Each structure stands twice: as structure tokens, then as C-alpha cells.
Amino acid sequence: MRTTVLRGGDLVDGTGAPPRPMVDIVIEGDTVRSILPSAPRPAYGTVDEILDARGLLVIPGLINNHTHGTAYGPLFPSAHEGLPSERVRANLDRHLLEGTTTVLCVDGFVTAEAAARTADDHPMRVRLASCNTPACLRAASIADGAGLTEEIRAFTAHRALAAGAVALGEIGAGHTLGGGGASYLYIPAEVSRRTGKTITPRQADAIKIAVLGRHISSSSFDRDAVEEALVGAGLAEHLSVTQARALVSEIVLPAFDIALDGLTEAADYARRADVPVLVHNAAASMSQVAAIAATDVRLIAGHSNHASFDPREALRHAERLKELGATVDVSTFDTFGARRLTTGPELLYAMLRDGLIDTISTDYAGGHHDPILLAVERATEAGVVRLPEAIAMATANVADAVPGLAPRRGRVTPGAVADIVVTDPARLSQVDTVLIGGAIVVSGGRRVTAVERAEVVEAYDDR
Ligand SMILES: [Zn+2]
Incomplete structure (x- = not known):
């Protein structure tokens, strides 16, 4: 030896x-x-x-419980068409060079066969989570579904768990629950298709919030705010307020309620299978997430520092989740670098200072995620957490929160x-x-x- x-x-x-x-x-x-x-x-x-x-x-080696685009197969829980294989390998390279040795791919519709091909092509340990429950599959089909095949549809959560998936997740997502995925992907694409204009994720987000609010509800529609957001995005000449309202609503709302139902459904599956359920925790899903936390399922509340939260709301919500025994996860997003949707580390720091965080992951941030170790470095410099605790959040705590993910590791x-x-x-x-x-x-x-x-x-x- x-x-x-x-x-x-x-x-x-x-x-x-x-x-x-x-x-x-x-x-x-x-x-x-x-x-x-x-x-x-x-x-x-x-x-x-x-x-x-x-x-x-x-x-x-870091264990990252929230990654997308890290295995061959559909991208995101909306089953968007998969990335080219070289792009998946580049994503894995990037995680590896950032010190990550195990990733949980929470795209949710990756098959065991596709995961095995990924493993053949790259040294990273890639483990799967599945979101292929009936409601989540329906939400994906409505929101996007371009990456679905018959084989993938048939690779249900039950089959995925039998084939080695270690969790259910990501349940709900920015792409089916009107979160970041709508803002950086679907809304800009539809605006471009209809008007020929390119808008940034932040501009799309402002229009979305003006139409549906942070908690995603058609009753939150604010005509003046939509008008202002359209001017801000340079679209005032190209889209009326009514058109913008229809455009955003047609992208976000059809899958939304079904995706919310998917949270409860997946939690039931996870409880029966005795695996963790990793959910999209954001302003739009927080009530459902809190309700799941009150049950005896092993819950990972993903990216609990989501930009859709009001900071005080996020802190109170995380406190409650922690009391209920959930694992409170935060993501680096693009907090320190690109900042296409997030505005800065204040909420992350406040949560660290208050001792509310169990695990740190990256999420995807439209392909612009910041390294976990960069967040650890900045947060320790800022004095909001000590290095050993911060490292535990990216290693042992993750291994403990998702038992099948990295046994004897972390x-x-x-x-x-x-x-x-x-x-x-x-x-x-x-x-x-x-x-x-x-x-x-x-x-x-x-x-x-x-x-x-x-x-x-x-x-x-x-x-
Ligand atoms: Zn998410």
C-alpha cells in the first residue's frame, strides 16, 4: 500500500x-x-x-451540497436542456480547483447512467439528488422540460434512491418558483425574443418583483413599480405595463403552485425513504419550508440567505428553522464577485454572527458562483465566524447533514x-x-x- x-x-x-x-x-x-x-x-x-x-x-476536501451543472443530464429542477459535456467538466474543474472534493448535484433529473458517465470523465466525487416526484416533474414540464426524455421521466425518485441517490432535491427551485432562475434565465430570454432587447438579471428581477412581489403573488402587482422597472431596463418603449405583467406572469405562475405542492410531496417521499430533502428556501417558499421543518423529516433549507428575503425576515425564518431542527444552509451565490443578482455579504455575515448557519454551499448563480473558501476567508476576516467553525460548515457538517453523501469524509x-x-x-x-x-x-x-x-x-x- x-x-x-x-x-x-x-x-x-x-x-x-x-x-x-x-x-x-x-x-x-x-x-x-x-x-x-x-x-x-x-x-x-x-x-x-x-x-x-x-x-x-x-x-x-470541501463537500458542497448545492451544485447545478455538475453531471451530464438536464440542468436545474426545471429540466432545462443539459449543458454540453465539456461545460459540465469545466464546472467540475472549477469546483475541484476551489478545494471541493464531493459535490451533490441537485439538478434533480440526472440518471444514474449519466452520473456514471460523468464519474468516468472526472475525478470529482459527484453524488445525486432526485426531484423526480410527480408534482416536481409536472412543474418542470410546465416551466421548461426541454431536457426531459422518456428514460429520464421514468427514472423516478424511487428508482434514483434505489440506484444510489442520497437525497431528494432541489425541491422547488428558482426556475419553477419564480426565483433566481426566472430572473437570470427565463425572463431575459423571453424579453429578448419579444423585443430584441437584452436585459440584465437584476433588471429582470426588478420587473418580476414589481409584477409579483418577493413572495410571488398576483395580488402584489404594483403598476408604478413596473413602469419604473421597465424604464430602468430600457424597455419603456418596447413593453407596456400590461404586456410586462403578462410576460412575467406567464413565465412564473403556471408552474408555481404545483412546484409549491411538490415541496410537501417530496418531503413525504423523503420521510418514507429516510433520506434528507433539500429544498429551495426563499421568500416565495418560506411558509411551506417552515411547515416541512415542523415535521420529522431531515430537512436541508437550501440557500437560506436567498436574495429574495428581506434581511430581518431571513434571520427570523432561519432561527425558526433551526429551532425545528432543520439544517440551515447558505450559498455563496455571486456575493463577492459578479453580483449579478446578490448585492453583498451583509445577510450572510449577519447569519454567521448569530450562529444560524450549519452548512455553506455555492448554488449556481447563473454560472457565476463564488468559491466557498472565498466566503470563508472574507467572513473570518470580517470577524463574524472563526476559521474552524467556518471550515466545519463546508466539510463535517455537510457530511453529517446528508449521511450518504460523503461517508468517512469531511x-x-x-x-x-x-x-x-x-x-x-x-x-x-x-x-x-x-x-x-x-x-x-x-x-x-x-x-x-x-x-x-x-x-x-x-x-x-x-x-
Ligand atoms: Zn434554489
Whole structure:
């Protein structure tokens, strides 16, 4: 069995325990065997490789419970046409280079066969969630459904769970519940089709909220606000208020109530199958999510910092969910970078400061998500959370919240699988090395193939 020593790094082990400076991690095969105070190289006699981590931070590989576009097959719980396979692999590369070693793909209509093909093409551990329950399938068919085939329709949640799916999710979504997916995808596309004009996600969001409000209800229609939003989007000459109201309503409303019913239905399925249900938690779905939390299902309240919440509403809601025993998840979205829909980290920070967060994921943000480690870095700098707790939110807490997702992973402790990330302590998102099951898959901040791996080991040996 191959023995590797990861030498001299400062370890934050994922359990929430304080950092352990200067340790050597002995890896045998795919397993962490022991963790010792750092010793000079000769102490280990003949080992197959020694990776020098002195001055660097060592953490468990991240486990991301909310990703889209990370497996071949329909995109999103609206069953949008799947991304080209090279784009899926590029998404997986990006997650891997950000220090993630396991992703839960919550697109929801990916088949086991498509997941197996994805796994053949990429070292990332990709696990599936299913949203193929009757109501969610109907909502997807109405909202989009372009990626559905007979085979996919027949790959029901029951079959998916039997084939290894680890959760139900994402139940409801921005694409079926009038959330981000409507704003960055469906509304801009329809506006462009009808007027030839391109609008930004934020402009589409403003029109949507003016027509239907944050909680999505036709009674929230605000004529003046629609007029203002149309002017803001440069559409005043191209769409009347009535036309805009019809356009948004026709995109959002037909699937909306069915998708809401899907939340309760999927929670029932999940309870019976004894798996977690991961739901789209946003202003539009919060009442249903709270009702599900009051039952005895294992609930992951996805992206509880969703931009559709009023900040105080989000905090109160998260508090309530936590009291009811739900896992409160937040997503990085595009909070620090693109900011196409989110406005900044204030809500995320407030939730961290109040101790309301269990897990951190990315979600998709129209393909513009920020790295989890960037959020951890900024939040620790801002003093709203300590590093060990923040790392636990992206590792051990996720493994515990979704038991089938990453067994024996999420912690760097003896006996755990050696999914390990080595990064710059001053710039956490500058990931240097990633190991999955003890094998190097990223080195020097770059994906390495099996062939290149031998050279990497040699380079380490020369240091
Ligand atoms: Zn969502």
C-alpha cells in the first residue's frame, strides 16, 4: 500500500476543533492513518512520497451540497436542456480547483447512467439528488422540460434512491418558483425574443418583483413599480405595463403552485425513504419550508440567505428553522464577485454572527458562483465566524447533514478517507493541492492527470 506523508502543515480538521500547527499527516492508501507533531523527514524511513505543506493550511476536501451543472443530464429542477459535456467538466474543474472534493448535484433529473458517465470523465466525487416526484416533474414540464426524455421521466425518485441517490432535491427551485432562475434565465430570454432587447438579471428581477412581489403573488402587482422597472431596463418603449405583467406572469405562475405542492410531496417521499430533502428556501417558499421543518423529516433549507428575503425576515425564518431542527444552509451565490443578482455579504455575515448557519454551499448563480473558501476567508476576516467553525460548515457538517453523501469524509482524522486540501492560510481560495482518496488531483493550483502525477511527486521530492 502506498504511504504518503503530508508534512508540516497547520491543520484545521473539519470537526470545529482549534487549529493544530505543524503536523504530519500519514496517509496509507486512501486513508488517513495518523496525525503527529511534525518530525524531520528521516523519521518516516521509506515512504512513497512526502508532500511539503510547511507554512500552508491543511483542511478536509470541501463537500458542497448545492451544485447545478455538475453531471451530464438536464440542468436545474426545471429540466432545462443539459449543458454540453465539456461545460459540465469545466464546472467540475472549477469546483475541484476551489478545494471541493464531493459535490451533490441537485439538478434533480440526472440518471444514474449519466452520473456514471460523468464519474468516468472526472475525478470529482459527484453524488445525486432526485426531484423526480410527480408534482416536481409536472412543474418542470410546465416551466421548461426541454431536457426531459422518456428514460429520464421514468427514472423516478424511487428508482434514483434505489440506484444510489442520497437525497431528494432541489425541491422547488428558482426556475419553477419564480426565483433566481426566472430572473437570470427565463425572463431575459423571453424579453429578448419579444423585443430584441437584452436585459440584465437584476433588471429582470426588478420587473418580476414589481409584477409579483418577493413572495410571488398576483395580488402584489404594483403598476408604478413596473413602469419604473421597465424604464430602468430600457424597455419603456418596447413593453407596456400590461404586456410586462403578462410576460412575467406567464413565465412564473403556471408552474408555481404545483412546484409549491411538490415541496410537501417530496418531503413525504423523503420521510418514507429516510433520506434528507433539500429544498429551495426563499421568500416565495418560506411558509411551506417552515411547515416541512415542523415535521420529522431531515430537512436541508437550501440557500437560506436567498436574495429574495428581506434581511430581518431571513434571520427570523432561519432561527425558526433551526429551532425545528432543520439544517440551515447558505450559498455563496455571486456575493463577492459578479453580483449579478446578490448585492453583498451583509445577510450572510449577519447569519454567521448569530450562529444560524450549519452548512455553506455555492448554488449556481447563473454560472457565476463564488468559491466557498472565498466566503470563508472574507467572513473570518470580517470577524463574524472563526476559521474552524467556518471550515466545519463546508466539510463535517455537510457530511453529517446528508449521511450518504460523503461517508468517512469531511474530517481529517485517523481512519477518515484522505480527501484533503492544502491552501494558502492568507488567501484560502488560492488552493495549492487537492487529494481525493489519497491521490493528488490538483497540484500547484492546477488539475493534474494520472500521467502528470508522477512528475508532481518528483517535484515534491526535490523540495
Ligand atoms: Zn434554489
